[in-house]
Amino acid sequence: MTTTDTARVVHGPKRPGTPALEARGLTKHFPVHGGLRRGRVVRAVEDVSLALPEGTVTAVVGESGSGKSTLSRLLTRLIAPTAGELLLDGEPVGGSARARRAYAGQVHLVLQDPFSSLNAVHSIRYHLRRPLKLHHGLRGPELDARAAQLLERVSLTPAERYLDKFPHELSGGQRQRVAIARGLAVQPRVLLADEPVSMLDVSIRLGVLNLLDELRERERLAILYVTHDIASARYLADTVVVMYAGQVVESGPAVQVTDAPAHPYTQLLLSAAPDPRRREPVVLRGRGAPPSLIDPPSGCRFHPRCPLAMPVCAETAPPVRPAAGDQVAACWLLDPERAPGTTPA
Amino acid sequence: MTGAPVLEVRDLCVDYGVGKGGVRAVTDATLTLRRGEVLGLAGESGSGKSTLAYAVTRLLRAPGVITGGEVRFHGPDGVLDLLEADAATLRRIRWDQISVVFQSAMHALNPVARIDAQLTDALRAHRAQLGAAERRERAVELLRLVGIGEERLRSYPHELSGGMRQRVMIAMALALEPRVVIMDEPTTALDVVTQREILDELMQLKDRLGFAIVFITHDLSLLIELADTIAIMYAGRIVELADAQRLFHSPRHPYTLGLLNSFPALHGERVRMEGIPGAPPALTALPAGCAFHPRCPFALERCAHDVPRLAEPAEPAGPDGAPADRSAACWLHTGGEHVPAPLARVLGSTL
8 A cells, every 4th residue: 555646556465575466457357248238348357456465364355246356367367457467576477478387386376166176086196296296397206295295284184194085085174275285386475365265164164264374474475365254354364455346445454444444335344244243233334236347337336335425426436545544445535625524434 | 932833843853865875964853943033053064954944844855864753833723743744735834834945046946937927826826816916916015025126027037136036035935924934045145235135124024924934054143143043053963052142152062162263253353263173074974972072172081972962051040040941962061060161151141
């Protein structure tokens, strides 16, 4: 988060030095093929700038269709951005085959469903040996030693018990650990985890989240944690980035954003989240569903659902403004000239 | 828990498969659902919570077999054992008295039939005296009940959003004003805001129409807000049964405690939480004794070979002298054992 006087606000944890991975102005428009809307585009991600320093977890939170998964896929380079660029350790990422391969060795994606991201006909040993062979050229006994070491790093011990198992012989949590171990095989700097625990049983989710926490500390990984569960984002992340309809609407330190949300959309998300400690009946701060991204609303994309919307919100998109400390939000309520006397609760 | 019982489940057992390959999915489940009550069934995948609900409604498909117990439904014409009921009786009771909202509205709605046809189908079968115009009127009313406009009557399911489809499912379940609605993860696939809107509407409808709900979910934090009574299931057994606030503030079973510690809080200081070590067991390889003992931090020696029964915890009566009105299946609470502090909390008198 740089000063707001410059045109672009970079979201993500603030750390000195060059971030491991930085995205500048990432935008993705998917063309619509066929049908009445042929030739138009789905504006899935709009001008997102994000810095992921090493040793930090950044959580991207939003509803389905908010663009959070598209953002993580842009960061893996599985899909090409419409605009914007990626910087790995401050260096722009090249487009050559060699550069792509080097990038894949630095930035790894952990997928949502460990039941389909592992190959059912291959043993765990095979899954772990592949990246070691392809990226590090390892051969022979060293391969098995490294594979065992990888399992230990994700707390699957003793490793010998797991190496010759097949994915169906492991529980969901163990499978997700194998998927993470496979990611660690290439010694990445950045781990992109797209809903890594949402398919797992409740009692084992925390184990995987705690593993990500340990990897942040021990391996100094820069981790992007994409989730719809704002409570787990608060638990794990340094910084929470809230996305709505393809745009970042708020970001800041995890506890600060969840305890004192500045953007009405973050307030809505928090008011709807399950909370056993809630004493009063839920008062939803807004209703309805996210808009179509083919024809997003004018001005602030949240204004049709916003209980605090003002005339300006329908006309002009709000700039990103500081809310408190490192917390920023894109809302006209934070503009001293527009705000109607009070700041949002 | 004051209302008269509408559904009583006693010692229900369900197996998948018979003979050597069979596994027991639900063991000795005993539950009472009262009028206007929300009874939550919480547990992880494979805990038997859905199987229990499908057995109660006799919707269980082969290889599922009900091997014991009884299910007493208190209908308008007296008490009926659903497990003994013949096909004609079941046909009369289903949907009319007991309806179900299935997990995935995407798959539960017929993709090639319009919403009005699907909504009026149950009316046509159970309310033969109604004419077409009256049925349509009722369909409009039902849609309005769940916050959907009349113009959606002629829509196909694919033209509706996920939240609207789930609302249609709820409207269908309420079409014949049943006494009991069984909801199997009704909002799991939805975003939190939509989930909250639908649950708010559902609770209002329940208060107005007076039906009772069996709400099945893995999301215990949501259930505590929603349910009056909660049954926690693990490996096919009910391990704890208590009213929602008691269960949340003073759990008695170590699994309940672990489950509660698996949901990060939305407020307060961030503390490291551990969840529960290990993973839920497969039904084909259940541990001997208490199925939870390999994962239990408080396991006693006897937990490895004796199965604890669901019973009222042996503990001093509450401040008002009333019995605990709760039960847990755990050897720690059968008296004589030292109960660890987290499992001995007393619900404050403020609640």
